[in-house]
Amino acid sequence: MPDTHTAYTDSEKLIRMLDAAETMPDAVTLRARSYQLLRPLSGATVIDVGCGAGRAVAELAVRGARAIGVDLDPAMLAAARNRFPDLDVRAADAAELPLDDGQAHGYRADKVYHVLPEPAAALAEARRVLAPGGRIVLLGQDWDTIVVDSDQSDLTRRIVHARADTVPHPRIARAYRNLLLDHGFRNVELEVHTMIFTDAAMLPMVAAHADAARQTGAVSADEAEAWTDEQARRASSGRLLVAIPMFLAAGTR
Template sequence: MSKEQEKEKAADDLIALLDASDRLPGVAELRARSYELLGAEPGAPMVDVGCGAGRAVAELAERGVKAVGVDPAQQMITVAGGRWPQADFRIAGAYELPLADTTMDGYRADKVFHELAEPERALAEARRVLALGGRIVLVGQDWDTFVIDSDDPALTPTIVHARADFVPGPRAARRYRNLLFDAGFDDVTVEVHTGVFAGAAMLPAVVGLAEGACSAGAVSRAQTDAWIDEQRRRAEGDRFFLALPMFVAAGTAPR
């Protein structure tokens, strides 16, 4: 497989993962809450940064919002445009948005900031494009905060923490409040919405955590296999348990 084919496969896998995540309990409600915090009113221009396959942009458009979706991945934008051809999708990253100064009433980034090495730079760009009084909403998880039931409670946090080190900003979500303050936003609030997963739908996620920790050398192959086998048995016997807090921060651009 060529490097280009590998990149395409990785993008396809990510899109499939995002689609599966969208079907998990509570996810649609969390998106709806982010739209409420944005103050998503008909006619308001808003940008969804890291829009992926475009679902949030489509849902905002259904509310009458003039939504723009941006993503740095060409394949994401291609898929989004194919699914919602009437929507406005553009290729761009969080550091350089293809938008004029003070033209947006809302800025939304869902599961994006943990991928950024320079979140402060992204927030400066958010300030640039937001109009006075515009709203910003950040949604994401803290990669150190997976609560997983296991027969080996000492090994489990080792796996979680090791996998977190693969992420550029694994603890960005716990920093949302201070990042927004430091960027000059007012009226900063933070909510926590915890998803509880007791079925097999999230088994691939915890398997991925363990495999990542093993690849990093934090745990042995034998430890990894034993831990994954236990989680599979739990899923088969309706004893699987994962709790995942999602942080939702909001603020207002100074008037």
């Protein structure tokens, strides 16, 4: 059984990292685009799967939706309830949503499908809870094509690919369009947006990549330290650059 304190500590670190990323202008714009693709929201029941600390659920509610957030992480749900006491957030698995057949008008999953044990089961569940004509929106990064500016290009490639290989489905975002088509969704649209990060607040994410690569044995401890130190120097002089391709797919039930 995982250590509860460690699990909560890890979640708190993730929440801080997400807060830093999600408040940046590109991230705000991309979330707004995902809401737009859900189409008219006023009075609609919209479920946000993998809602984390509840930011998107709160923003959907402000836009007039009857927003429901689901997540399996107790720390994330606690953070959501603490930040937004009036939100409807529930503990639930993506493959077992707490909704009746056809109850939802919108379904959104942001940076979730790459960690799901069975993405196909989650899509089948999305189709079950969506009413005919309901909209689904999937948003996620391609872990294999993250760009980090560095003087150590070979080492950077090894770190990025090693980090990707620690993710259950690192390339699933590039498959969103075909996955939606394969599960019977219509009018499928696909967009690719590049998120650009230059703020030092992204250093923990960059360091986490190097540490993950070190743990897999793809790079040595000295290589991970040297690469992380270079990124810290870049950040201190305003030269940090991380670019992440984000795939945004939408379809109709």
